[in-house]
Amino acid sequence: MHAIAARLRPLVFPALVLGSLEWYTRTTGQGSDALAPPSQAVLAFGRALLSRGDDSVLQATFFTLGSAGLGLLLGALLGISLGILLGLSRRAAAMGFLSIEVLRPIPSVALIPLAMLVFGFGYRMEISVVAFATFWPMLILTQAAVQQVEPCLLEVSQALGLSPWARTTQIVLPALVPRLFVALRLGVAIALVVAVTVEIAANPSGMGYALMISQQSLAPDLMLAWLFWIGVVGYAINVAALQLQRGVARRMGDLTGGRPP
Amino acid sequence: MTRHRMPRPGRAMAESLLVLAGLLALWWLASHQRWVSQVFLPTPEATTHSLLEGLRDGELAGFALDTVVRMLLGWLLASLAGVALGVLVGASATARAWIAPTLEFVRPLPASAVMPLAISLFGLSAGMVLFVVAFGAMWPVLLATVYGLASVHVRLREVAQALQLSRLAFVLKIGLPNALPDILAGMRLSMTVSLIVAVVGEMIASQSGLGQAILLAARSFRASELFAGIALLGAIGFASNALLALVEKKLLKWQTT
Numbered sequence: 001m002h003a004i005a006a007r008l009r010p011l012v013f014p015a016l017v018l019g020s021l022e023w024y025t026r027t028t029g030q031g032s033d034a035l036a037p038p039s040q041a042v043l044a045f046g047r048a049l050l051s052r053g054d055d056s057v058l059q060a061t062f063f064t065l066g067s068a069g070l071g072l073l074l075g076a077l078l079g080i081s082l083g084i085l086l087g088l089s090r091r092a093a094a095m096g097f098l099s100i101e102v103l104r105p106i107p108s109v110a111l112i113p114l115a116m117l118v119f120g121f122g123y124r125m126e127i128s129v130v131a132f133a134t135f136w137p138m139l140i141l142t143q144a145a146v147q148q149v150e151p152c153l154l155e156v157s158q159a160l161g162l163s164p165w166a167r168t169t170q171i172v173l174p175a176l177v178p179r180l181f182v183a184l185r186l187g188v189a190i191a192l193v194v195a196v197t198v199e200i201a202a203n204p205s206g207m208g209y210a211l212m213i214s215q216q217s218l219a220p221d222l223m224l225a226w227l228f229w230i231g232v233v234g235y236a237i238n239v240a241a242l243q244l245q246r247g248v249a250r251r252m253g254d255l256t257g258g259r260p261p
Numbered sequence: 262m263t264r265h266r267m268p269r270p271g272r273a274m275a276e277s278l279l280v281l282a283g284l285l286a287l288w289w290l291a292s293h294q295r296w297v298s299q300v301f302l303p304t305p306e307a308t309t310h311s312l313l314e315g316l317r318d319g320e321l322a323g324f325a326l327d328t329v330v331r332m333l334l335g336w337l338l339a340s341l342a343g344v345a346l347g348v349l350v351g352a353s354a355t356a357r358a359w360i361a362p363t364l365e366f367v368r369p370l371p372a373s374a375v376m377p378l379a380i381s382l383f384g385l386s387a388g389m390v391l392f393v394v395a396f397g398a399m400w401p402v403l404l405a406t407v408y409g410l411a412s413v414h415v416r417l418r419e420v421a422q423a424l425q426l427s428r429l430a431f432v433l434k435i436g437l438p439n440a441l442p443d444i445l446a447g448m449r450l451s452m453t454v455s456l457i458v459a460v461v462g463e464m465i466a467s468q469s470g471l472g473q474a475i476l477l478a479a480r481s482f483r484a485s486e487l488f489a490g491i492a493l494l495g496a497i498g499f500a501s502n503a504l505l506a507l508v509e510k511k512l513l514k515w516q517t518t
Contacts, residue, residue, distance in 0.1 A: 010362030017363075034381035094273035099281045105498030107457045109472075110491045112464070113479030117487070118301045193371040197457075200373045201464045202476075208374065212465075215377035223377055227370075234369040 036221035045225035048210075057210075061233060064206035067123050068195035071130025072187050078131070079138025080180065084168060086139070087146025100139070108133035108194055112202050122205070126198045133194040134187045141183035142176070149175045178252045181245040188241040192234050207233070303485035312489035321474070321486075325493050328459055328470040331387075332501070335394025336455040340448050343399040347406025347440075352432050357411060368404065372397020372458045376465060390462030397458040398451035405447030409440020442513055449505045456498055471497075 018038045025037040036044075049057045086093040111132055115125035149172055157167040199208025207230050214222040285305060291297050292304040303311075315321025350360050376393050383389035413436055421431045437444075463472030475490035 009359060013360050013363045014366075034378070091273075091276075095276045095280045097273075098277040099284055101499070102281065102495070105502060106491060106495035107453075107460055107498055109457050109460050109464075110475060110494040113475045113487055114301070114491065117479045117482070117484070189369055192369070193373075196371040197373040197461055200371075200376060201461050208371075211374060211377050215381050218381075220381060223381070227374060227378060230374050231366065231370045234371070235366050238369045 032220065033218045034220055036224055038224065040221040041224040041228065044219070044221040045229065048222065048225065057229065060205070060207045060210045061229075063123075064192075064195050064199065064208065065233070065237075067126040067206070068130055068188075068191040070123070071127040071195065072134050072184075072191040074127060074131040075134030075191075076138045076184060076187055079135045080142045080183075083139045083142025084146055084172060084176075087143040087149075088164075088168070088172065093143065100136075104136045109197060109201065112198055115198075116202055121203055126195055126203050126206075129198050130191050130194050134191050137186055137190065138183050141186070142180065145176050145179035145183070146172060148179075178245075178249045181248045185238075185241040185245045189234075189238055192237060196230060300482060300484060303488055307485040308488040308492065311483075311485040312492060315486070315489055321471075321489060321493065324469060324471045324474045324490075325497065327468075328456075328463065328472065328494075329497060331390065331394060331459040331463070331468075331470060332452070332455045332497070335391055335459060336398055336448075336452050338391070338395035339398035339451050339455065340402050342395060343402025343447070343451070344406050344437075344444065346399070347403045348410065348432055348437075350403075351407035351410035351440075352428060352436065354411075357407065361407060364400075364404065364407070368400050372454065373461045373465075376462065380466065385466045387468050390459065390466050390468050393462055394455050394458045398454040401447035401450040401454070402444060403447075405443035406437075406440050409443040410436040413439050445505075445509045445512060449502065449509065452501050452505055453498065456494070456501065460494065 021035065022037045022039060025032060025035050029035055045057070051057075082096075086096055108129055111129050112125075115128045119125040119128060153171050153175060154167070157171045162170065195206065196208040199206040200212050203209065207226060211223060211226040211230065214226055288302070289305050292299060292302045312321070350356050350364070372393060375396055376389075379389045379393050379396075383392065410432065417435050417439070421435055426434065459470065460472035462468060463470035464476045467473055471490050471494055475487050475494075478484075478486040478490060
């Protein structure tokens with residue numbers, strides 16, 4: 001009995017919020033263009049789920065997750081490779097320092113107009129902005145992770161006379177894996193936020209655009225439904241990424257759970 | 262071991278500058294040789310010209326000022342609201358148990374996703390953008406405050422009990438100082454978020470600022486003005502982050518560990 005109560009406890013506060021919203025929108029705030037009863041939002045979401053057109057939930061979700069995923073893949077590949085290079089060689093790190101410090105503070109959303117100009121609307125512009133946004137944290141975290149690789153391992157690789165390539169692939173990369181997944185988890189969160197932001201600001205596809213267009217067509221029930229859906233998808237993906245990171249950390253025998261460096 | 266040999270600072274700096282100069286040269290070449298169309302990639306000279314011109318006639322400088330004010334105001338509101346709500350939730354273990362899971366659910370929500378809701382509530386106004394900036398940037402501070410209050414050492418709690426400190430005194434004298442490093446780190450992150458959300462807000466709600474300026478520049482194919490705006494935004498991000506890092510260092514001097 002007690003265990004069930006403890007499991008239900010996190011749900012009480014949201015239930016209270018939703019309940020008072022339902023009550024408000026059915027009494028004082030009736031017919032509002034901004035808010036709708038949550039029960040109607042559920043119905044609107046059901047309709048959107050069943051529809052096959054442009055406002056189809058599955059299609060929009062697929063677009064957002066697809067471009068976030070591909071952008072993260074691109075940003076992570078570039079960030080991890082450059083991060084390993086800068087982590088292994090102090091000289092390279094010192095050489096790249098200034099350029100990185102100059103480019104990194106550019107807010108990723110500032111590139112939305114540029115991406116629009118270069119790629120037009122669609123997958124490519126969104127992927128490029130997500131890749132830029134995820135590149136920097138991946139680079140910094142990978143570099144820090146490489147610098148924390150046990151020095152003995154590198155000495156062993158030198159004693160064995162391994163080539164730089166063999167040293168990277170056989171010693172450094174396996175030692176990095178748990179920390180790389182910590183960085184990837186962070187990247188997943190950033191990628192999703194940036195993808196939705198790009199859609200809200202410019203790109204006419206995906207969940208962000210569906211949310212924006214439901215506001216512009218004065219459909220508060222659908223808007224709330226999309227807002228909630230974006231929240232659910234984001235939460236689920238973040239939880240999955242955390243599970244993945246923990247699982248990898250356990251497998252690699254890292255008992256700290258892969259804490260960030 | 263080659264990786265433990267530190268290069269001399271002077272030489273490292275010179276090499277670092279050389280790499281940056283190399284990147285600039287690459288940009289110059291790529292734009293002059295038309296490797297990339299000049300519609301997308303203006304020459305460095307054209308960009309510098311647009312930047313200086315815009316700063317001199319005050320148009321770009323005015324936009325930059327608008328964006329900076331929006332960012333700072335939103336950040337201040339976010340910091341205040343974050344600490345206040347964080348104390349409300351974090352000061353009691355009961356409130357934490359009931360409300361914290363909801364916060365964990367809302368946190369990954371993109372701040373910009375709240376903007377359509379804010380638009381229908383408050384209309385397309387500067388106040389609306391400010392609200393969304395503050396809302397989006399509040400989370401790092403809020404969660405840092407909750408975490409900092411929750412992670413007070415058991416010994417310190419016992420001391421507070423022995424001294425019969427009231428809850429308010431406990432928060433002010435033990436809880437918040439304990440949370441301060443986390444809060445400051447959160448405030449730095451929230452400054453970054455503030456700039457991002459401010460720019461997005463200016464793009465969507467057509468509020469005067471760099472966000473609107475670069476969107477308009479891109480729409481009318483004025484690439485050099487677009488690049489000048491991006492460069493200014495980078496400078497704002499760099500300056501605010503560097504300033505906060507400095508403040509953080511000063512404020513945390515008392516920490517021994």
